Amino acid sequence: MDDAKPRHLGGSLPVPNVQDLAARRDELTLTPTLLDRVPTPLPAKEQEQIPVVDLGRLLDLAGGREEEAARLRWACENWGFFQVVNHGTPEETVEEMKRNVMGFFALPLAEKAALAQEPGEIEGYGQAFVVSEEQTLDWADMFFLLTQPPSYRDLRLWPSNPPTSKNCLENYSAEVQRVAGELLRAMAENLGARDHSDMTRLAASQAVRMNYCPPCPEAHVDRLLGLSPHSDAVALTLLLQVSPVPGLQIRRNGGWVPVMPLPGALVVNVGDVVEVLTNGKYKSVEHRAVVNAREQRMSTAAFHGAKFGGTYGPLKEVVKEEEARYRSVSVEEYTKLMLSSKLDGKNIIIVPKVNELKTEESLAKLSVATLASLKQ
Known part of the structure; x- marks a missing residue:
């Protein structure tokens, strides 16, 4: 399979730098696109906590493999989220990653802006999923890089400050990719x-x-909000809480359940791609990030998927005798469709099959991204 990365997969419209806006709040009034959000009626549910999976036990390194496999299955089928502990990533690798993330966002704006996203590209410093000047913006900045395989990397955008950033990111990326692969194998x-x-x-x-x-x-x-409600249009996401301020919440049973990361744990969520491959057996879950009134919040998400050149579609062994609920689509086209859509709830872009589109009315209700996927 060709390891070349396609160009011009899509990007985000330029938006004001939120960190700079926050620093100058005494001088500025927040723009309507930042504040004109309809309040959510869903309450937070403090009593529930997402499941915890011990990767060491799952790999039979400490015994209890079958029990832990059952715990993973239950988490994927009933929650779509779990925390993974005993994952084998060296503590120093995790702590160094945290220090480098905090160090990067502490840099002067001009130094961060030198790594800004180029038009039509998603990599770099800026925002994501801003496709219209009218849409509500999230109260957050981000720095996005393709990290694996190495041939996908644009090293011009890899930061030189803090000085250990490149080596740290390479080490952390490899460790988290290993964890994702082991979870997917299980x-x-x-x-x-x-x-x-x-x-x-x-x-x-x-x-x-x-x-x-x-x-x-x-x-x-x-x-x-720091991140609008959405499900992840990837296969598997592994999140590292960098600062001690929590903010991630998942939609469950008519409310928002706050996720309280355990020390040393990675928060894992099933993405839309895994829902597609399992034909809906494992479901991606809508989630959001809330903003703290007094303290900054930082996190690092590692998104995993197949290489370009492959396809996404239900696995035959999972579908068996039942109807396949999702179309197959190339990884490249899926990525383009994903990057052309804003974050807007749970919206898998390749849900319908052709034989489910029986009327003009049903066609009219489909998103532009979904219709584009039907051209495959």
Whole structure:
């Protein structure tokens, strides 16, 4: 398979730098696109906590493999989120990554802006999924890089400050990719797939996004979010909480459940691609990030998927005798469709099959991204 990265996959419209806006709040009034958000009626549910999976036990390094495999299956089928502990990533690698993320966002704006996204490209410093000048913006900045395989990297955008950034990012990227591959292999076993590579290939490519949410006094009125409600249009996401301020919430049973990361844990969520490959057996879950009124919040998300040149579609072994609910689509086209859409709830872009589109009315209700996918 060709490891070349396609160009011009899509990008985001330029937006004001949120960290700079927050620093100059005494001089500025927040723009309508930043504050004109309809308050959500869903309450947070403090009593529930997402499941925890011990990767060491899952790999039979400490015993209890079957029990842990059952725990992973239950988490994927009933939550779509879990925390993974005992994942084998050296503590120093994790702590160094945290220091480098904090160090990067502490750099002067001009130095960060030198790594800004170019028009039509997603990599670099800026925002993501801004496709219209009218849409509500999130109260966050991000730094997005393709990290795996090495041939996908644009090293011009890899920061030289802090000085250990490049080496740290390379080490962290490899460790987290390993964890993603091991989890996907365990999922394949749980699904009864004979060829585990049908699932493990979903960790072959990786992108890392560093997130920064400044504090904002308006956050308490729920008119501002660090990340709009959405499901991840990838296979598997592994999130590292960098600062001690939590903010991630998942939609569950009519409310928002806050995720409280355990020390040393990675928060894992099933993405839309895994939902597609499992034909809906494992479901991606809508989530959001809230803003703290007094403290900044930082995190790092590692997104995993298949390499360009492959396809996404339901696995035959999972579908068996039932109807396939999703179309197959190339990884490249799927990525383009994803990057052309804003974050807007749970919206898998290749859901319908052709035989489900029976009327003009149903066609009219489809998103532009979905219609584009039907041209495959």
